[in-house]
Amino acid sequence: MAKKSFFSFAREQWTKVPPVVHVDLKGKTVVVVGANTGLGFEAAQHFARMGAGRLVLACRSQEKGETAIERLKQETGYSEAELWLVDLADFASVRAFVDKALEDLERLDILVLNAAAAIRSDGSFVATKDGWETSIQVNDLSSPLLALLLLPRVLETAKQHGTIPRIVIVSSEVHYWTKLEDKVLDSPNAFEVLGSKEYCTPRIMKVRYFDSKLLNVFFTRALSNRIKDRPAIVNTVNPGLCYSELRRNMTSLASRLFEFVFARTAEQGSRQLIWAAVGTPKGDEGALDNLKGAYISLADIHLPSDFVLGEEGKKREDKLWDDLISTLEKVDPRIRDVVAQHLATP
Template structure:
C-alpha cells in the first residue's frame, strides 16, 4: 500500500469513532509514556474501565506524580501507580523489568507509547542515537522483559493479553537505503553518529516508526497461532502532541500551522490506542500482527511487504535480539522459551 498526501488529508478529515469501552475489572494495564499527550489521554480512558491496576510508566517522578493527580481529578480512579523508567538508558529499562518480576503480577495490556522525535543527532550513554534507542531498542526490550508475565497471565487467567506498539502512518513515506540494508550491521549503522548526518535526521522519526512496524510483524510471526498473546501496531493519526517539541524553530512553526489546519485532538488520537488494546473481544485474532489505523486493520507500506522488506524484517529481528541479548540475557532466554523460529 502507498499513502499519498491526499490520502493523509482524507484520513484527517474523516469522522472519528467514539472510544471503545470494555470492563477491565481484575486486569492490569501498563502504559509507557503515560504522563502526557496520547499516553495520558489513553490512560484516562482506561481508568474509566475499572482496571484492578493501572500503571503509568514515566521518566520523571514530578511529572508522573502530577499525572496521577490529574488522572484522579479527571476520572475519580484512585488506584493508579507511578513506575519510573527512562527508555534512553538500558540500565533503567533493566531495573524496570526487575521491578515487574518482583511486583508486577499479572499483565493484560501493555501500551508502548513512549517515543522521541528529534531532527538532530544526540547520543546516549549506551552509544546509540537517542530516538533510535528509545523508539526501537528500549521499546522492544520492555516487550521482551515483560513477555513471561503476559504469557503467565494468559495461562493463569484464561485471557489473551495484548501488546500495542504506537507506530505511525509516516512509515509509508520512508525506506531503508540499499547501502544500509546491504550492511550486515543494519541497526548499528542506523544508530551511529557517522551515519546520522543532518539530512538523515530529517527523516529519522519516520524511520523509527517503520522499524516499529517491522518489530511487530516479526514478533507476531514468532509467537505462533497457539501462543496466547496479541501484538499489533497502531497509528494514532496526526494530532496535537508534545512529541514535536524537539523540532528546530522553523520546523516547529511549520508544524504549528499544520496542526491548526489538520490536527485532531490528542484525546481523539488516544481512542485509536485504546481500540487496539481492547476492541474486538469476540475475535481478537483478527488483530494479530496488524497495523491499525482509524480503528481498523490496514495494509502496511509496500516496502515492508516487498521481497526485500520480508528479508530485511528477519535480518532486523536477528540483529535486534543479538543487541538486546547482550544488554540483558533475559532477552535471549525469553526468545528461546516463548517464541518459535520462522520457517525458511
C-alpha cells in the first residue's frame, strides 16, 4: 500500500532542504499551535522575521510558553508575540481557545496546526480526561476541531481583505506505511473505535502515530474539498524526520542511532511548514490552486498514499469525514453551523 520505500525515505532525508521562503506578513495574523519548542518554535521565528502583524504562540504550558516568547524576542528582535494557552488533550481548553480567538482576532491569515502527541515507547494506552486515547484526541479530533471552529474567521479574512488565508496541518511521510483496518472503517464510527481502550492493543499502538498522520491527510483533503468556493487553502505538510521533543520517549540505542543518521534539525523541518503557509508552487498565479488539499514535502506537492487516492480512497475519506463531524458535533454544537454555513458536499 505504501508508495514510499525505505530507500526513498532515506534519499529524501539526505536531500538538501530548500532555503526558507520569505514574504512580507505586515498586518497579517498568524497562529502557531504547538509553538513553544521544536518545529513550531522554529516556524514562529520565521514568521516573526517576516514581520507578522500578530503572532500567537499557542502552547500548553504557561512556563514553557513564556520561555519561548522571551527566546523568540532575543533571537529575532520581535517583541509582539502573544502567548495563548491551549491543551489539545482537553476539549474544554480547545473551546476556550476558540472563544478567545473569535473574540480577539479580527482576522486569521495563517493557522499552523503543529501540536501532536507522541506515543509511549511501551505502546501503552493513555486516556485523556475526555476518555479518548491521547494521540487520537490531540492529533485527529482537537486539531480538526480548531480548524473547523476557526474556519469562519479564516473565510471572513479572505472576503474582507482579498487574501488567500491558509490552514496548515502537519502530517508525516509515515502515513505511507499504514492503512486503517476494515473493522475500523466498517464500524458505526471509526473514531470511537480508534480512540477506545479495547481497540488500542500494544500491536495497534505500535502504528498509532502512523495512523494518526494518515487521518491528518484524509482530513485535509476532506475539508479542502468541502469549502464553498474554496477561497482559502488547506494543506498538509511533511517536515521529515527531525530532532524534536516529540521523540523524547524514544530512548533506545537503535532509535538514537537512527535519528543520528537520518534526522534533520527542527529548523530545517520548519522550512517545510513555512513553505506550506506562504510558498507558491512553480508556475503562474493559478498554481496556488494546486495547494488546496495538497500533501507537501520538500517544498513541493506530492501524491499521498495510494490508500488515500482513487475511488476507494474517496469512500474512506467520506466515511471518516462523516464520523468526525458526528463526533465533533457532540464536543461543540457550533460544528453543525460551520458545516451548514461554510461547507458543501463535494
